[in-house]
Each structure stands twice: as C-alpha cells, then as structure tokens.
Amino acid sequence: MLSHLRPAVVSMGLFTVLLGLAYPLAVTGVAQAAFPAQANGSLVRDAGGKVVGSALIGQAFAKPQYFHGRPSAAGNGYDATASSGSNMGPLYDKLIAREQSDAKALRAENPGALIPADAVTSSGSGLDPEISPANARFQAPRVARERHAPLGRITALIDAQVQRPLLGFIGQPRVNVLSLNRALDAQFPKGG
C-alpha cells in the first residue's frame, strides 16, 4: 500500500489542477467568449436593460391578468435558489388534498373545461418555465376577461408561442410562461 502512496498523492494533485481548475476554467473562457447569453443564465431584459428573469427559469405569477405557471415546491414557490420537487408519493394525503384544492379554484374560473394535469401538479424542479398548450388555453378566458381582450386574439397569441416537439416526437409541446406574459404585456398592456 505504501509504495502506491506516492503515485496516488501526486496524480491526485495533478488531476486536481487539470480537471478541477484548467478544465472548468477553459470551458468558462470559451463559453463566455462564444455564448455569453447562455453562459450567464439566458437572462431576459426589458426595454431599459433591466433583468426581468431567465428564459429557462419559471417565476411566480399570481395576478389574474397573467398566465400562471405550475404549482411549485421550490422554497416558497419558484425560489431559484432552492430547486425541488414535492417528492410526494402518489397516495400521499397532502398531495391529494393539494390537487383537490387547486382544482377547485381552477374550476371556478373556467367551469366545464377539463383541467390539464400540469395545472395542479408540481414539477420536478419547482422551476418549470413552461406549461402545456392545453393549460394555457384553459387560462385564456380568465386572461381575456382581465385584459378586456377578445378570446380569439389571446388564443392566437398562445398558438404563436407554442413550441413543438423536435422532429415531431422528441419532447412535449409547451408554452414558455414568461415569454407568453411578456407578449401579452406588449400587445394588451391595459391590464398589466
């Protein structure tokens, strides 16, 4: 064992410099030079240059004139320093109670329509930036009401924002909530 100690210690030191410093710093250098937008978190800025969020990270929306993201288990909701799923098992009583109460509130705003699954379930990260197109359409009547906009134009806005699966089968169709709400503010600023 002792005769192996020198190569073990020396190689660990060299590997640490090469893989722990040179490698991540080299990637950081290339990334910051070639892809600064992505490398710094895909930040979204308003007209004045202020950061309003990240295109990849969901943020909390509660006002009725905005489309809402999914329930979030990250911190107190969309805490981007504490990503987390609920980790609740499929028969956990708190999960059932939570989904029932969320569904009740949603049913009141759009009675008669089937509530999409992603509207009452929390995501794996708690920071899911997207909702399903069905979820966006479910919320469209409320948003149209609040913004005094015709429902048809709101749904057209949603359709324009839908991202389709790659090659038709890789991933799921989805709508980025921040992007949708920014488009909403731009076109129907009244309710904002």
Place this chain on the structure above:
Amino acid sequence: MTWQGWAEIALTLSLAVAIGWPLGVFLSRVWNGEKTFLDPVMRPIEGLFYKACGVDPTKSQSWHAYAMALLAFNLVGFVFVYAVLRLQGVLPLNPQGFAGLSGHLSFNTAISFITNTNWQSYAGESTMSTLSQMLVLTVQNFLSAATGATVAAALARAFVAHRGEGVGNFWADLIRTTLYVLLPLSLVFAIVLVALGLPQTLAASVTAHTLEGADQKISLYAVASQEAIKMLGINGGGIFNANSAHPFENPTPLTNLLTAVSMNTLGWAAFFAFGRMVLAKKDARAMVIAAFVLLFAGAAGVYATETQAPPAQVAAKVDASVNMEGKEVRFGAPATAAWVAMTTGASNGSVNGMHSSLMPLGGGIAMFLMQLGEILPGGIGSGVAIMVVMALLSVFVAGLMVGRTPEYLGKKIEAREIQFSILAVVIIPLSMLGFSGVAAVLPEALKGLMHSGPHGLSEILYAYVSGTANNGSAFAGLTANAPWWDVTLGIAMALGRFLPIVAVLAIAGSLAAKPKLAPSAGTLPTDGGLFVGLLIGVILILGGLQFFPAMALGPIVEHFQALGAVAALR
C-alpha cells in the same frame, strides 16, 4: 401512450448503443496503449504524469498490486474530498459564502463521489461553493469513472493472457482513460451544452425583477463543465438539488436526449471495448443484447405506469391520462420513463423527474433495475465487469446441468472464480436488505422519512439499494442529512463499490494465470440466443427473487392500494 412516445424511448435507448460501438473501439485502443489521434496533445501530458508519479506504465502488475494501487488512489481521493468540504468556509472561490460541511455530511459526500455513486444528502445550490463543485466534485466525477473503467481493462487482459502473471498497470489505465477518453469528450460536450443553454459562469447568482414586481434570486454555477462529466462519467450528482429536472442542467428536449444518451453510451462502449480486447466481439454482443432487452423492458414498464390514472389527479377530477407530479412539461411521460430506466440501469442516478412521485410500480422498476447489480449497462467498465461475473455464473449453472467443467472465452471456470463471483454479487442484497431491515425498526432512522406505510418503506429500501448499487438517485422525501443516514449510506456505498471490485480483480488474477483454451465440441457457445436467454434468466433470478419479499411490502402493495383508490373514486 403514443407512437411519438415509443419512438422517443426507442431512439434514446438505441442511440446510446449505436454511439457506444465506435467509442468502444476507441476505448479498447486506449486500454491497449495503441496509437490514437489524440497522441500529439496527450502523450506529453501522459508522460508528465508518469514521470511525476514515478511509475513505469509498461510494467504489468499482479491483481493484488493492481487492487492495492486502486484502493490507495481512492483512499487519497476520500481524504482530499473530505478535507476540502470540511474547510469550504475558509477556502477561496466561495462567492456564496457557504460554511464548511458537517463531519457526517462530508464523510457521506466524499465516499459518494469517490465511489461514482453521487448520492447527495445535501442540496447543491444551498450547500456547495463554486470551488467545491469544481475542485472536488467535478474531479471525482472524472476519477471515479476512470477507476471503474480500469477494472474492465484488467479483466479483459486476464481473458487474453496465456499463463500470464499481470493484469496491466493501474496507473496507466487510470491516466489514459481520463486523458484520452473522459477529458476530451467532456470538453466538447460541455461547450455543446453551453450553446444549448446551460450556464457556465463563476458568478454565484443574479437577481431578476419579475413581471409581477418581486425580486427573484437565481443561483448560477459553472454548470456545463460539471454536467458534461456528470453524465459521460455515469456519475449523476447534480449541481442543483433538482438535478437534471432543473432547467439550468437540462433546459430542452434536445439537451435531454443528448444527456440521456451520454449517461449510457460509455457504459456500452466498455462492453464493446471488452469484446474487442478479448477477441470475443460476438460474446460481447450477446451481453449487450441481454442488457438492452432488460433495459428496454424497464423503460416500457415505466412508460406504462406513468400513463396510468394517478389517484390524486382522479380525486381532483382533472386530466388523469399522465402522472405529471414531479415531471417537467417539456419531458412528459416518455422522456421521463426513458430517463428512469437509463439512470437506474446505468449507475448514473441523475433524475429528470422525481422518482418518489412516480406511480408505485414505476418507482419499483427503478429500484429493480438497480437491484440487478448495475449492469444495464452499469458504470463505465464496472458494468461490463459485473456482467461478466453474471456470465461466469451462467456458464457455471449450465455446466452443472450437463456435468462439464464450464469455460468462458477460452478460460476454464473453476471453484475459485465461482467463489469470487458469488462474493462479488452477494454483498449487493446483503447490504441493501440488511441496512433496510435495521433502519425500518430504528426510531433514529425513521425520523428522516416523509411518508409512512408502504411508500415510507420504499424510501428506506430505495436509499440503501441506490447507495449499495452506487447509483445515487433517491426517493427524496427522505431527509438523509442526519448522522444515521449519512454514515450507514456511506458504508453501504463503500461496500457496494470496493468489495465487488476486489473480487473481480481476484477473478482476473486467477484467470490470467490459466492457459487459453481453444473451444471444443463440448464448449457451451456464449454468443448465441440460447446464452442470451440463460444470462437474462440468471440476472433476473439473482436480482429478482431475493428482493421479492421486500418489494412486495413496498411498491407492490402500494400499487394495489393505488388501484383500489382509483376504483373507489370512479
């Protein structure tokens, strides 16, 4: 279930095998010390390592010396990781201002990362400084992967040898695998991942002023460089708590496809490399087919369970066609199902959806794939090594049936090989079930559980299965950062890693000394359909039967509870 879903699952799983084949050819060239196109860059660095370490890479070691070198290297790694984590608070590059980790958490995390497990009792973004993520966790992602790979290289040489003495040089295998395979692949992959949206910055966070007027602080890291080796090295430890469900680790369906493929492809590559080194490509292909059949069955099973009606969604009277709790919208059921199988079939352990929130049998399949011993395709090299052990047991069983001394790849398989084979696989159920049994009655352990009843038992069982199998995923309702869990899981990870490695190296030493035989008329062919079936049977009996009673009390009974709940609600 849709055709798009099946197509996505089939593409993801098979792309990993397809890319693994050429990578395997390259890997075998590296293990053999042959010329590669990277020589102009890497030869000088490789030479520098040998010179500084004072080792002669051409000197073949006995299995005993090889194993001692491996253990010494991992011991040094453990001490170094432990020290950095304890001292994190006073070390530089800590823009987050995080304090050092507790003794039990540092112990657990150090073992976790040197054993390629990457079990995480902590949440990355509220615990680890930028320095810790880079200097110890990223480094161990490389080195634990390379350590596993050395075992397959040594075992392959043993099958080639004719009355030989050595199994190769550990330092050469370690250094060459890291420099020629893991580092260049990670470098390219990390930059691709940045282009596709992963952050790569030394800044700790950015604060956004949201549309509704609140402030949102967003944690940042050098994500891409760590993500690349986390997946390629089959490690699985996330930078962030939510792992590959976090949009900064896995923002789009395309990154999901690429990272999913990357967490299996070098595992398959090691199968092909083994076959090429031993001149037994068809036998390696048979092992790949057996593993792939089981892996695909696992993914299909999870896809089926996740498109069953979830009790909570039925109770809430919402769309119940897909279980979306714990899943990301961009991935949905098929991409999550493929990931669940690939991360548990390989010893990766990253997650793109929360396993605790899977339907009962979905979580059960995740556990089952780990219980099979991490051979579908397992870690780089460590997977094929245990698969060869399964093959040895298969020819042994077949030999008993016809009353002949079994052979495998031109080597007689005798008492010593079978004893060490059993030793390699017996620690898995012993640690998984033994620790679970104790934890299930210990108040100190039960304090950490989120659920009671069958799902609570599953939390315990999953933890020790994942730790022992060196997987690292979790039913994360469990609060594992407590002395009992940190220490026992640390021990389980070390047992599940180093006992099988030493046993496999002992088998290698024994096989290397034997003469290489030409196949005779009485040799059982190990490259055909019959052997694939036999191998699958042995894997299932070894994995399945001994865990059945425990699984019956966890996921299986919970499945019937869920069926009952849904029937009562409808």
